[in-house]
Amino acid sequence: MPEIFEDYYKEIIGENGEINKIETYVPEHFNFAYDVMDRLAFEEPNGVAMVHKSADGERRVFTYGDIKGLTDKAANALKALGISRHDSVMLLLKRRYEFWISILALHKLGAVAIPTSHMVSAEDIRERFKVSGAKAVICVNTEHICKKVEEATSFDKNIVKIVVGDNYPGFENLEGLIKKSAANLVRITTDKNDDMLYYFTSGTSGAPKAVIHDFSYPIAHIYTAKNWHGITKGDLHLTVADSGWAKTAWGKLYGQWFLGAAIMVYDYEQFYASDLLKIISEEKVNTFCAPPTVYKYLILEKIKDYNLDNLRYVTTAGEPMPKEVSRKFIDQTGLIIREGFGQTETALQICTPVNSEQISGSIGRPSPLYKIALVDENNNCVPCGEEGEIVIISENGQKPIGIFKGYLGDDAQYEEVWRGGVYHTKDMAIGDQKGNYFFLGRNDDVIKSSGYRIGPSEVEDILMKHPAVFECAVTGFPSKNRGNVVKASIILKKGYEASTKLITELQDFVKKRAAIYKYPRIIKFVEELPRSSSGKISRAMIRKIDEENAG
Secondary structure, three states: OOOHHHHOEEEEEOOOOOEEEEEEOOOOOOOHHHHHHHHHHHHOOOOEEEEEEOOOOOEEEEEHHHHHHHHHHHHHHHHHOOOOOOOEEEEEOOOOOHHHHHHHHHHHHOOEEEEOOOOOOHHHHHHHHHHHOOOEEEEEOOOOHHHHHHHHOOOOOOOEEEEEOOOOOOOEEHHHHHHOOOOOOOOOOOOOOOEEEEEEEOOOOOOOEEEEEEOOHHHHHHHHHHHHHOOOOOOEEEEOOOOOOOHHHHHOOHHHHHOOOEEEEEOOOOOOHHHHHHHHHHOOOOEEEOOHHHHHHHOOOOHHHOOOOOOOEEEEOOOOOOHHHHHHHHHHHOOOEEEEEEOOOOOEEEEOOOOOOOOOOOOEEEOOOOEEEEEOOOOOEOOOOOEEEEEEEOEOOEOOOOOOOEEOOOHHHHHHHEEOOEEEEEEEEEEOOOOOEEEEEEOOOOEEEOOEEEOHHHHHHHHOOOOOEEEEEEEEEEEOOOEEEEEEEEEEOOOOOOOHHHHHHHHHHHHOOOOHHHOOOEEEEOOOOOEOOOOOEOHHHHHHHHHHHHO
16 A cells, blocks of 8 residues: 555656655645545554653653544634634644644644744734734743733734643633534645745844745655655654744654654653653654754763664754764764754755765755755856855746745745745855755855855864863854954853863864864853744844944
8 A cells, every 4th residue: 555645745766776856746625634644544543643741751642543533623622713714823832742733723724823932022922913913822831921922912802812731811721622622523625825834933134024834835844754854654753843943844743744653742841861862762762853952962961871772863953063963972872963954934955865975064965856056146056165055946937845935924025035936045055066065054144254254163063072162153243354253152061161261272273173264263151042932043143242232
């Protein structure tokens, strides 16, 4: 019997055994919740869909049959509250299992889900409501989230507020709503071009913009799960990501279930690397994906004390992976961390696929889903070894699958990044003769100093090799004479203290390993680094603070 994903996805293999091209098929009324999840529930009702471990240690296993039953009832409950096709609903659910029930229920209604990080402020929530016109919010009652939602929605008393967990005054309770809802849901017709997701993403300037993905988007993640994560049917996959991040769509929702795998969810309140390793060991996780920051903590543990025999593949994305972290992880586990690259606006664009060599410092090669190139400021392809902007070129005038359909309410910005049938990522890289890409940073992150262009990740990679450095961010600092000078913001490892002597030592350390103009003329020791709502280090925020202080 063919696998479900094969109805929508076909790989064209070349003579060298590599994928030359991927063909996708998107039926007019494709809806992941009905056509994949409900089909899995019909074909394998007792198959494990999700293993969820809560912060207090409660372990719950959900079968495909369970998921269908809960999502049908949740859809009926939301429908009874007035939520219908094209309406948008905000989800502030951290890693609670109710996130998966809620988002699939919204898919079934043809409504738009707005996954949102719990770290946003009340003002952020209010702004998102006003931009999206959301009719409802489903949030978890923890960390003052309900209070923030209450404050943020005070401008419109008609917004429906639903709570998960303990009751909150003025909020409906999702569990109670599901319990009293009808079990049978009549399929609601949706269109593949309908809006399905709004992801608010922070750029280097201006307010966050809402990225729009339609109902065809999940199909683009088949390649992510199959060829990057290395998932096969029956696997248990763990991606470390908050449900408000687009990385959840990449690693703990669509592609994994398309492949018939189960999703491992660890709903922690505070991250401890030892707890994560214990879960990977006890639950016999097969494939794992996490941002570089997580690996930085993992290598500080005695990894060999944990049984990772079932773990076949590990991957990373979100930020450049320091070479020193990769090396130490390989030394302790024997597992090679394969890198990947993409954006909230897209699916996986570039990666080192399964069974391919991970070239040190490379984010991999372009996905066969897309025609990707590196171009200069005039849209001309750059030669090997020269830096260029990563762009995706549309073929036959068609928007490639998995690429966003617009910025909500901002057509001008959308047209600016989609020029002449080319999507401009604003991310810079260098390519080699074998097609491997080496990430430099955001266009705005590249430091221009005395006529030189410096990629921050290269300097960060060197600093991470120093035994005193736990984490760092390299940025340009305004200079009257040089335009910018290189600045390093550094978090020290335990046992090291900030000093003028250490600053000089770190500067000399970089000078010996890179061109003299790349060493950080300014070093600042910090307790923490500013991060975006998706958990990435925000160099833009560091620059903004520096510019304000300089002014």
